[in-house]
Each structure stands twice: as structure tokens, then as C-alpha cells.
Amino acid sequence: MQFIDLKSRHQLIGGKINARTQQVMEHGQFILGPEVREVEEKLAQYTGSKHCVTVSSGTDSLLIALMALGIGAGDEVITVPYTWISTAEVISLLGAKPVFVDIRPDTWNMDETLLEVAITEKTKAIMPVSIYGQCPDMDAINEVAKKYNLPVIEDAAQSFGATYKGKKSCNLTTIGSTSFFPSKPLGCYGDGGALFTNNDELAEKFRWIRVHGQVRKHHHPILGINGRMDTLQAAILLEILEVFPDEVQKRENLGQTYSEGLANIEGLETPSIREDNTSVYAQYTILAEQREEMQNYLKEKDIPSVSYYSVPLHLQPVFKNLGHQAGDFSVAEKVANQCLSLPMSPYLTQEDQANVIDAICT
Ligand SMILES: Cc1ncc(COP(=O)(O)O)c(C=O)c1O
Numbered sequence: 459m460q461f462i463d464l465k466s467r468h469q470l471i472g473g474k475i476n477a478r479t480q481q482v483m484e485h486g487q488f489i490l491g492p493e494v495r496e497v498e499e500k501l502a503q504y505t506g507s508k509h510c511v512t513v514s515s516g517t518d519s520l521l522i523a524l525m526a527l528g529i530g531a532g533d534e535v536i537t538v539p540y541t542w543i544s545t546a547e548v549i550s551l552l553g554a555k556p557v558f559v560d561i562r563p564d565t566w567n568m569d570e571t572l573l574e575v576a577i578t579e580k581t582k583a584i585m586p587v588s589i590y591g592q593c594p595d596m597d598a599i600n601e602v603a604k605k606y607n608l609p610v611i612e613d614a615a616q617s618f619g620a621t622y623k624g625k626k627s628c629n630l631t632t633i634g635s636t637s638f639f640p641s642k643p644l645g646c647y648g649d650g651g652a653l654f655t656n657n658d659e660l661a662e663k664f665r666w667i668r669v670h671g672q673v674r675k676h677h678h679p680i681l682g683i684n685g686r687m688d689t690l691q692a693a694i695l696l697e698i699l700e701v702f703p704d705e706v707q708k709r710e711n712l713g714q715t716y717s718e719g720l721a722n723i724e725g726l727e728t729p730s731i732r733e734d735n736t737s738v739y740a741q742y743t744i745l746a747e748q749r750e751e752m753q754n755y756l757k758e759k760d761i762p763s764v765s766y767y768s769v770p771l772h773l774q775p776v777f778k779n780l781g782h783q784a785g786d787f788s789v790a791e792k793v794a795n796q797c798l799s800l801p802m803s804p805y806l807t808q809e810d811q812a813n814v815i816d817a818i819c820t
Pocket residue numbers: 515516517518541542544545587613615616637638639649650651
């Protein structure tokens with residue numbers, strides 16, 4: 459059994475992907491070719507967002523978002539300690555300070571009730587993460603942001619395709635940022651990412667920054683990076699997008715089957731999905747009090763599992779300068795100590811899933 463099955467989809471649509479990529483090889487516009495614009499239009503349409511700007515990765519996407527907002531030395535950006543390092547890394551790369559607020563014990567997303575007290579005069583943005591495929595309470599976060607006139611960036615690297623109150627992730631606030639890393643819900647065949655906004659000025663800045671701050675040929679009024687997504691990846695995404703709605707449905711069904719099968723087991727917590735949310739289950743993650751034992755036991759049965767972010771960001775050596783210690787963010791620490799992700803992908807078979815559930819239940 460594979461932890462994430464990336465091969466089955468290729469077996470299904472590999473022929474179409476080959477035909478699309480062949481077209482790119484023949485027209486030869488490998489950088490910002492027509493497929494890039496085409497996929498941006500489709501992605502914007504899917505999320506309901508006015509603009510989509512594709513970029514080189516989910517990390518560069520966050521970096522470009524912060525650069526477009528003018529964030530730099532001395533600024534503070536509020537985010538969570540339980541996430542992939544990119545979220546806070548980009549803040550520090552720009553000389554700003556990541557300010558952590560703890561996560562909620564139910565959804566493992568930013569605890570919106572702790573947000574307001576973290577705001578200072580230096581706060582320039584709020585960056586919640588839609589962890590494991592589920593959005594945080596964006597209305598509550600947006601309300602606090604509005605009160606202090608702050609932009610919000612949804613780090614939606616794991617939640618493309620999810621919904622919050624019927625609206626699509628990536629189109630819930632000032633900026634949505636996602637990743638097309640292969641194992642993500644909408645993954646391409648290499649690195650890629652995208653920015654979403656309804657703000658014309660921001661969208662224009664994203665486009666400038668992804669080509670070295672170039673506004674027109676050889677004219678660079680602002681700093682930028684080499685942040686473009688390859689035309690080949692855009693062509694691949696165009697084909698994957700055709701099957702994506704079906705994959706989202708499959709993910710949701712698999713998530714529900716896991717949660718039903720693993721309900722009411724002592725020492726084990728299944729993910730809690732808010733009533734007004736749908737999750738794309740980028741990972742199906744449980745909390746296990748005896749995590750190590752469970753992981754070893756699953757390994758004996760040839761069932762792969764992974765503990766993501768088992769050291770939360772405030773305890774990472776690279777952020778030592780922030781002066782945090784164990785106990786500062788107790789919910790993030792508990793989740794980091796107990797989280798265990800089980801095999802998950804739209805093509806996980808019923809039989810394999812039943813084996814995982816049986817193994818844990820017995
Ligand atoms: C929450 C989160 N943010 C950002 C990223 C960065 O995306 P990428 O790997 O495409 O740079 C990831 C992906 O690993 C992620 O999970």
C-alpha cells in the first residue's frame with residue numbers, strides 16, 4: 459500500500475497528459491506559454507476568484523504575497539506554529555518576525571479567539587493556514603483583520619478544492635496562496651503554486667514580482683524573483699483539473715469512511731470538520747496518544763504512516779531567536795506529539811482503506 463498513490467491517476471489520464479505536454483514541446487514557449495494563461499483562467503474560475511497568478515511553488519507564492527504587501531524588516535506577521543516551515547520561513551526571509559498564535563484543539567487551525575491579543579503596532583498581515591485540507595474560521599479572522607485594517611493571506615497549500623460556508627478555499631480573503639507540489643490535493647508533476655485575489659493592484663504586483671519586478675521589458679521599478687511556473691506544469695495541471703472535482707469527492711468520501719471506521723476508539727482522535735466546511739483531506743490525520751507504538755504496529759503490517767510537523771515551528775532551531783520554549787503553544791505541541799497521517803489519496807482502494815481501519819481497530 460502506498461502512503462500517497464500518484465501513479466493511479468497517471469494510469470487514468472497519462473495519455474491526455476502526454477498529448478498536452480507534446481504540444482508544449484512543439485510550440486516551444488516553455489516560459490509563460492499560452493497554457494499558463496489558460497490554467498490561470500481555469501483556476502480563477504474554479505475558485506470564483508477574479509485573478510489567479512501561477513508561480514514556481516507554494517513557498518514562492520507566500521513570499522510573493524508578502525512582497526506585494528510590502529512586508530519587510532521590523533514588521534510582524536501573525537501565523538501558526540503548527541504548519542510546514544514555509545509559512546514562517548518566508549516571513550523571516552524578508553526580515554520580518556513571525557508571531558505565532560496557538561491552534562484550536564478541534565480543527566488544528568489558527569485559534570481565532572487568540573488572534574486579536576497578538577496584534578501590535580508592528581503587525582502588517584495575518585497568515586492563517588488551512589491545515590490538512592480544512593479552512594479555519596475565515597469570517598472571524600477577516601473580522602479582526604478588518605478592525606485593524608490588516609491584509610490576510612490564506613496559506614491554502616493543503617486546501618485547494620475545500621469549501622468554507624460554500625465558498626472555495628483560496629477565495630476567502632485578501633490573498634489565497636496554494637501549492638501544486640505533487641502530493642498536494644491539486645498536485646502537478648514538479649513544483650508549482652498560485653496566488654488568488656480579487657484586488658487588481660495586488661494581482662498586477664504578483665505578475666511583476668514573479669518576473670524580477672519587471673513592469674515592462676527591461677524596466678524594474680521593484681524587486682522581484684524568478685517565480686514563474688513552467689508551461690509544461692501548466693499543461694499538466696490543465697488535464698488534472700478535468701478529473702479534480704471527482705477526486706475532491708473521492709477524498710471527502712474516504713475521509714468520512716475513515717472517521718466512521720475509527721470513531722470512539724480510546725486514545726485516538728479523528729479529525730473534526732466544522733459543520734460549514736468541507737475538507738479535501740490533503741492528509742487524513744488522527745491524534746494517537748500512543749503514537750510511536752501505533753506507527754510501529756502499522757509498519758509491521760506494511761501500512762505506511764507519517765507524523766507531519768512533529769516539531770512545531772516555535773521549537774525549531776532556526777527560530778530560536780524568537781525566544782520561545784516548550785509550553786508556549788500547548789495545543790500545537792500536543793498535536794505535534796500525537797499526529798499521525800494515514801494513507802490517503804483519491805485512488806486509495808476500499809480494500810486498502812478497510813485494511814488500515816481493521817488494523818487500527820483490532
Ligand atoms: C502549509 C504549507 N504551506 C506552504 C507549503 C509550500 O509549498 P511548496 O512545497 O510548493 O513550496 C506547503 C507545502 O509543502 C504547505 O503544506
